[in-house]
Amino acid sequence: MHTIEVVLAMLVAVVASGYLVRVLPFSLPLPLVQIALGAVIAGVFNRGHALDPDMFFLLFLPPLLFLDGWRIPKQGLFRDKGAILELAFGLVVFTVIGAGLLIHWMIPVMPLAVCFALAAIISPTDPVAVGAIASKAPIPKRLMHILEGESLLNDASGLVCFRFAVAAVMTGSFSLATASMTFLWVAAAGLAVGVAVTLGVSTFQRWLWRRFGEEPGAAMLVNLLIPFAAYLLAEEINASGILAAVAAGITMSYVELTGRVSGSMRVQRSAVWNMLQFSFNGIMFVLLGEQLPGIVERAVATMSESGHQSPWWLAVYVIVINLALILLRLLWVWLSLRWNLLRARRRGDEQRQAPSWRIVVATSVAGVRGAITLAGVLTLPLFLPSGDPFPARDLVIFLAAAVILFSLVGASVALPQLLKGLQLPADSGERKEEDVARKLASKAALAGVERMRQQLVQNQTTDNVQLYNDAASRVSLLYQRNLEKEQGPDADPEKVRRMERGYRQLRGAGLNAEREELFRLTRRGLISDEISRKLIRNLDLLESRQRE
Structure with missing residues (x-):
């Protein structure tokens, strides 16, 4: 019964957060509001819930990563694949080495392997958090595509580095050759499983439709189960379930291009996925907030492990680590940019110009961490094989959680200021x-x-x-x-925009009038509820098309 109460409380918190961000006199990203509500649930009402990392990974990550892979613009993903791969893999290794050495220098009593484990789990960015921040900041579309692609792929590289760092703590040894081969298997097999599951399920489903007809409810349920199947199958063969879920979503976007799904099913499926995305995103951050009171309490109690007694040293560690993450990311982005410009000029592309320094800094600040970091760090074992407690476990968990909060707050404050008034070249390609x-x-x-x-x-x-x-x-x-x-080349673009805006306003007024009349006829009993719902649904679809 307690579990049901906790789930209901989290859902209420998610609903409340959606309204709070609208009524608050100041602008806050939705994840921060949800984290605060989760902390209130755990700290004030004592209704917290112990997070099971394995259950968290299984229930929440596959559908959300699947949906992100499904909806991410593929043209931008493949156009900027070089930059995305450099951030998703190269930057992760660079961060693990740089941040790990810094943490060990700052907290010498923390073993080096544990420092590398902490650096590994805070290196991947979170697609949910990145998307939430983007809704509050005018991030250029191409930069947003790069950040989304990076956050979808770097989870696997960060978690693999984390896994090997923890193994080094447990066994006292580390093999670079073994780690490299394992990483290749984890990535390649995960991607292959995701593609195979989506293609296999879609092919079998089409065969069923041809033989027995289309059943919308069953088809919807199968669509929801695909990411879980890809994740579990990949984990069963020791591959990356996260990459499998992402690959399954990307493959689903190509399966959709066959056009074999009816329009009504697409509308229903979109509504279901939107609701699921909002609920799961919110529950993840509410869960994160619920863990905070306990994490802070345990970290303060174990401060002696770091060699300092004052709890204020925790704040020093958090600030230094977060600044280091931003600077490491800034250095990598700048080096990567210079290298790509050099390669372009060697190919004879002299027209390619370096982006504004504000874009470079914004790319560095936008490396937002999220729930994946927290769930990963909570998988740290409690004891070593010898029976001794895992070194500085509570401190590591606190620092990872603090990095999440600091990156969310920092990005929500800094990004709007960095990008405010930034003049970007008009992208007429999409309009054409x-x-x-x-x-x-x-x-x-x-x-x-x-x-x-x-x-x-x-x-x-x-x-x-x-x-x-x-x-x-x-x-x-x-x-x-x-x-x-x-329109001819001499047409006035502003006149065209005014004409289209006027058309949409007039069309919208007509749709509203139609709806009001249908509601009136239904209230008076002149038409049935069934007919009313059908006609109003058609008007709603027309209105949504007008707003595109």
């Missing part, structure tokens, strides 16, 4: 692609309407032929508008 897509789709639609009209009018009476011709004309007018929007 959208215009081309709309026109080509409209031409295809007109051709499809004409083909269907010709089929319908065959062997029909004159009255029916006229009815079908009138219906085809009305449908064709909707698509003809997109083809008539072709």
Whole structure:
């Protein structure tokens, strides 16, 4: 019964956080509000919940990483694959070495392998936290794609480094060759499992649909189970379940391009995934907040392990470690940028220019840590094989949790200031692609309407032929508008924008009036609830399309 109460309390906290960020007089990222609510639940109401890291990884990470991989823009992901891989793998190793040595210098009583374990678990950024910060800061779209790609891939590299550092603490030995081969297996096998699971399940599902028809409820449930299947199968063969979930999501985005899923199922599935994403994201940060009171209490109680008695040294450690993480990231980003510019000029690309220093600094500050770091550090064993307690375990957990909070607060404060008023070159490529897509789709639609009209009018009476011709004309007018929007090179862009804005406002007013009338007719009993829901749903879909 206690577990059910805790789950309900966390869900209430997630709902409350969604409203609190709107009513607070100052702007705060949603994760910070959720962490604070979790701390209130644990510290004030004494309703905390002991976090089981294995259960946390299994329940929350696969669906969220799957969805991030599914929705991340693939064109940007592959266009900037070099920068993403450098951050996701090279930066992680660089951070583990640099931060690990600094922590050992600052806290000499902490064994070097434990310092490397701490540096490894705080090296990966968190896709959920990065997305939450991005909603409050005007991050350039291309930079956001790089940060999202990095956060999806660096979890595996960070956790592998963490695993080997912990193994070195437990056994007292470390093999670079073994670690390298294990990492290759963990990454390659994880990616392969994710791709195979999505392709296998999708192929089998299409076969079932052809044989027995489409069942929306079952199809939705299968879609929700894919990330768990990929994660568990990868973990079973000692591969990266995290990379498997990401790869499964990326593969699903390509499976979608086959167009074999009905539009109604896509609408339903999108609603389910949006609800799941909001709930799971919120619960992760509420859980993090629930752990904080206990983490701080245990860290203060074990301060003597660091060689200092004053609890204020904890604040010193946190500030130094976070500044070191930012500086290491800044150095890596700057070196990577100079190297890529040098390579571009050697290829003869003299027009490529270095981005503004504000973008470089923003990239460094945007390395936000999240729930993956906390769940990973909580997997530290309690005892060594000899029976002795794991060295400085509570201190390591506290420092990891403090890094999460510091990075969230720092990014939410610094990023808006760094990027405020930044003039970026206009990216007209997306607008052109959208215009081309709309026109080509409209031409295809007109051709499809004409083909269907010709089929319908065959062997029909004159009255029916006229009815079908009138219906085809009305449908064709909707698509003809997109083809008539072709603007010459001398067209005023501001005039075009005003025209489109006016069209959307007028169209929105019409949709609202239709909805109000349908509600009125339903209240008066002139139409049934079933008809009302169907018609209002259609209007809602039209309105959502207008807002795109």
